[in-house]
Amino acid sequence: MSTRKRICVVGLGSFGRHLAQTLARDCDVLAIDQNQAIIDEAADHVQRAICLDARDFSSLASVVSSDFDEAITCMSESIETSILCVLHLKKIGVKAIHAKASNRDHAEILRAMSVENIIFPERESAERLARHIVNPNLLDFIPVSDEFMVMELAAPAEFCGQTLKALDLRARHGVFVLAVREFVPERFNFLPGPDFIIKDSDSLMLIGRQEHLKALKSSGKSDGPNA
DSSP states (O other): OOOSOEEEEEOOSHHHHHHHHHHTTTSEEEEEESOHHHHHHHTTTSSEEEEOOTTOHHHHHTTOOTTOSEEEEOOTTOHHHHHHHHHHHHHHTOSEEEEEOSSHHHHHHHHHTTOSEEEOHHHHHHHHHHHHHHOTTEEEEEEOSSSEEEEEEEOOGGGTTOBHHHHOHHHHHSEEEEEEEEETTEEEEESOOTTOBOOTTOEEEEEEEHHHHHHHHHHSSOOOOOO
């Protein structure tokens, strides 16, 4: 029996198309759109592609069942279509539903419908790019809650040649090293030991309070607040 997730992607605009193709590498993807030309183009890149109107419950229920692990609705340009599709997917019994939102009101409606994950791809991409432009050493940035986040940071020069034990980042900066991404040689070290020595080609994946991580990122030398 296959252990691959069964995923339904509804709406194959630029975001939906790329999402479906990427998911298809590791999951069994059903792609749905009401434009036959778009479906014909997507058919070679996903496991199954079907042309139908997701606003029609009977049509959607004929191809999507409660056996699907997750579904993503990506047609945020039409709030009505997005909401109807989410409603239908919930009625069908899909286990987890994610939805692309076009604005705050759309997101509030989706949130009230208990959508697991509300996606603002353009805004999130813009924020990620802006953070990288302002702070080139900041490789990635993932909010975990209002207080905590995970941040990937290129190793500051002051860290290079030192062990994690000597750096004592938890006590001095209030952050914890989840992993170290090495590029020379290329490998990923999850929960590295205290004797791991930081190199100038490494990047650190850190978790901590947002203010502690931002202080570490901006100073690189400051001891920062204690954890």
